[in-house]
Amino acid sequence: xSKAQEFEPKIVAxxxxxxxxxxxxxxxxxxxxxxPNVRIIRLPCTGRIDFNLIIKALEVGADGVLVSGCHPGxxxxxxxxxxxxxxxxxxxxxxxxxxxxxxxxxxxxISAAEGRKWQQVVTEFTDQTRKLGPYKELYATGPFPDVPxxxxxxxxxxxxxxxxxxxxxxxxxxxxxxxxxxxxxxxxGPVVVTRAEDAERLVWNNRCFSNLTAYLKxxxxxxxxxxxxxxxxCDEKSLxxxxxxxxxxxxxxxxxxxxxxxxxxxxxxxxTARTPRFADVTLGVEAGPEPQTSPSPNRFAALMAMPPAERxxxxxxxxxxxxxxxxxxxxxxxxxxxxxIVDKNRPIAIDPAPSTKGNFAWHxxxxxxxxxxxxxxGECSRACPAGIDLALLNISLHIAAQKNFGYEAGIxxxxxxxxxxYTLHDTEAFIR
Amino acid sequence: MSEIISxxxxxxxxxxxxxxxxxxxxPARVKPDLVLYRTLRSGDDLLLEGFQRPSNSIKDxxxxxxxxxxGYKIHGNSIELIENDSPEPAQVIIAAxxxxxxxxxxxxxxxxxxxxxxFYNRRRAATTVVTLACSAHDENCFCTSVGLDPGSERGSDxxxxxxxxxxxxxxxxxxKGHALFDGKTxxxxxxxxxxxxxxxxxxxKAVRAFVTTHFEDPFWNEHALTCIGCGTCAFSCPACHCFxxxxxxxxxxxxxxxxxxxxxxxxxxxxxxxxxxRPVQATRQRQRILHKFAIYPEKFGEILCTGCGNCARNCPVxxxxxxxxxxxxxx
Numbered sequence: 001x002s003k004a005q006e007f008e009p010k011i012v013a014x015x016x017x018x019x020x021x022x023x024x025x026x027x028x029x030x031x032x033x034x035x036p037n038v039r040i041i042r043l044p045c046t047g048r049i050d051f052n053l054i055i056k057a058l059e060v061g062a063d064g065v066l067v068s069g070c071h072p073g074x075x076x077x078x079x080x081x082x083x084x085x086x087x088x089x090x091x092x093x094x095x096x097x098x099x100x101x102x103x104x105x106x107x108x109x110i111s112a113a114e115g116r117k118w119q120q121v122v123t124e125f126t127d128q129t130r131k132l133g134p135y136k137e138l139y140a141t142g143p144f145p146d147v148p149x150x151x152x153x154x155x156x157x158x159x160x161x162x163x164x165x166x167x168x169x170x171x172x173x174x175x176x177x178x179x180x181x182x183x184x185x186x187x188x189g190p191v192v193v194t195r196a197e198d199a200e201r202l203v204w205n206n207r208c209f210s211n212l213t214a215y216l217k218x219x220x221x222x223x224x225x226x227x228x229x230x231x232x233x234c235d236e237k238s239l240x241x242x243x244x245x246x247x248x249x250x251x252x253x254x255x256x257x258x259x260x261x262x263x264x265x266x267x268x269x270x271x272t273a274r275t276p277r278f279a280d281v282t283l284g285v286e287a288g289p290e291p292q293t294s295p296s297p298n299r300f301a302a303l304m305a306m307p308p309a310e311r312x313x314x315x316x317x318x319x320x321x322x323x324x325x326x327x328x329x330x331x332x333x334x335x336x337x338x339x340x341i342v343d344k345n346r347p348i349a350i351d352p353a354p355s356t357k358g359n360f361a362w363h364x365x366x367x368x369x370x371x372x373x374x375x376x377x378g379e380c381s382r383a384c385p386a387g388i389d390l391a392l393l394n395i396s397l398h399i400a401a402q403k404n405f406g407y408e409a410g411i412x413x414x415x416x417x418x419x420x421x422y423t424l425h426d427t428e429a430f431i432r
Numbered sequence: 433m434s435e436i437i438s439x440x441x442x443x444x445x446x447x448x449x450x451x452x453x454x455x456x457x458x459p460a461r462v463k464p465d466l467v468l469y470r471t472l473r474s475g476d477d478l479l480l481e482g483f484q485r486p487s488n489s490i491k492d493x494x495x496x497x498x499x500x501x502x503g504y505k506i507h508g509n510s511i512e513l514i515e516n517d518s519p520e521p522a523q524v525i526i527a528a529x530x531x532x533x534x535x536x537x538x539x540x541x542x543x544x545x546x547x548x549x550x551f552y553n554r555r556r557a558a559t560t561v562v563t564l565a566c567s568a569h570d571e572n573c574f575c576t577s578v579g580l581d582p583g584s585e586r587g588s589d590x591x592x593x594x595x596x597x598x599x600x601x602x603x604x605x606x607x608k609g610h611a612l613f614d615g616k617t618x619x620x621x622x623x624x625x626x627x628x629x630x631x632x633x634x635x636x637k638a639v640r641a642f643v644t645t646h647f648e649d650p651f652w653n654e655h656a657l658t659c660i661g662c663g664t665c666a667f668s669c670p671a672c673h674c675f676x677x678x679x680x681x682x683x684x685x686x687x688x689x690x691x692x693x694x695x696x697x698x699x700x701x702x703x704x705x706x707x708x709x710r711p712v713q714a715t716r717q718r719q720r721i722l723h724k725f726a727i728y729p730e731k732f733g734e735i736l737c738t739g740c741g742n743c744a745r746n747c748p749v750x751x752x753x754x755x756x757x758x759x760x761x762x763x
Contacts, residue, residue: 149465189748220656220714331662331749353691382748385667386488
């Protein structure tokens, strides 16, 4: 017998308690035979099957993962499977960007009456996985072509005309007591100004990189009283999302919007937001008609042009440099959890060591928690001391949300967030 | 008389060491705007000029970001421990910056103070450090403020001084250094010299005096307001050495692992009860400066900082030891 024939795949099946588990049970009581390769893990509902579990199964050595629950309309919790479906649509796009072999993950709906379908699905998926062989390519290194590096900031400082007006406005806000604190930019980075005379320290130039809305969540800042926050039009988008998620109320902050000429960051090349839309006060010259949307950034296109194995090799090399300093999380305005999943240790959900697997697990969790929420400020990439272009993952999910649900984070304050809502007709071509 | 070596011979030597089974680490360009110390695949990978300093530090090779302490296997109710006592291969760190090499004696103290860290010591014994004296400094450099300079030999087994036109003077400081270079260099009349250091940016004694007398001071709160609490400064610091011990589960092959930790993380001092003695970022920033300029010096007689400036270069929000120390100094 050859080696290939000896290989028996390990398959993990995450199934919902109400439909698929009973379907599998029915297959058993009806004496329907199917391969014993599948290990069933019963969960309350597909809506509760965390995406981390899928990754974890592959990490610990599964060659394939089956995820199954009630058919649309049959959920015993009304809509758990609709929520799950929406997440799967986005999650598959992220996995594809990472170069994970999508043939190794099968989503399906199997009802309590479909013992035969369970038999068929398990048999066929096992056969297919057996043909694919052991999943050795997971997080494997290897050669890959160059991905163009994002354009970097020019070293010079170019002050913008609105700088003096900005200082004046902020000084006045503090002097009149409208706000207690101004979160703005100083010569070296962000500054927090509490005295009117210190408004002179504020700058407005092409080095104003930070997305200052990330400071609104910090309790040290909150304790100072009402804040004025200086936003670029791109940063302002995070306020839209934070407000939707009940993390921010307009009355709690005075928003100073800056009409923007660009801050020499990769995102600026294809930026369409040049003028703030919701600010309490807007400073600077509105920079003419908004530029046309340019095609998606070429570094993402270059990444996606590679075959999956090369994409995986690319990410393995990138993530191997990660030191888990969590600068990506800390600069992100949308990362506001009191305790991040990676800091939880009872039990440990994500391997805390900066190992290949631990780093993949962390970056997958980070990127997917931002699915449909990331406004593309690019701070994660800029902050990374290891030069990992994390924004590529966010771009992937941004495109997926737009393509599948017509949703763009930070644009329409009334649009329902992608995660947390669903429609009855979300695409499900990939679900069996 | 001096000993000199050309860049091509140096690269050849590095290739020879690699071929001989040594692990060789040095600066290499990873991306157009990113230079890191990393394990070199060939002598040509070695980057010797055209950058200020790598974004990481050489501690990566002595006190790695993740070190397996031991493995374990679970059999029913019993646990089998698997020692990690594999010897470390000999390694050479080449073209380290003096501010990196100077951090090694600092780490030596910590890892041999009451407990002798066998993992660190094993790597240290197997490592030879070849430093390249600086030929430039930037606005983030402040070695002269903490008692070092661009030609400092502290922590180095050998030090190279650029002579121009691809030649370097080699000065071996230890047996290990001689073992690498004896017989590989040429005699010359030329001697190298490091550049003058950056102007002294602050007075370390005054910083120490301030931090030991201003534990509760509004300065900390004001200063730390923009700190976002990531670990970039600590992880790119050649001298920061705090670590955590974590259990990497089945996915990582069941191991207990020593990983870097940072005093800037809110979970660094979090108690199981929920209490946190350093509840806000100001207290964590204060700890970092206090440790570097007072706590460590009290114990070991030197500052826990080599002035490399990596904290400032890597900080996403423009903070770092230099900005705090200068602010303290100039009021």
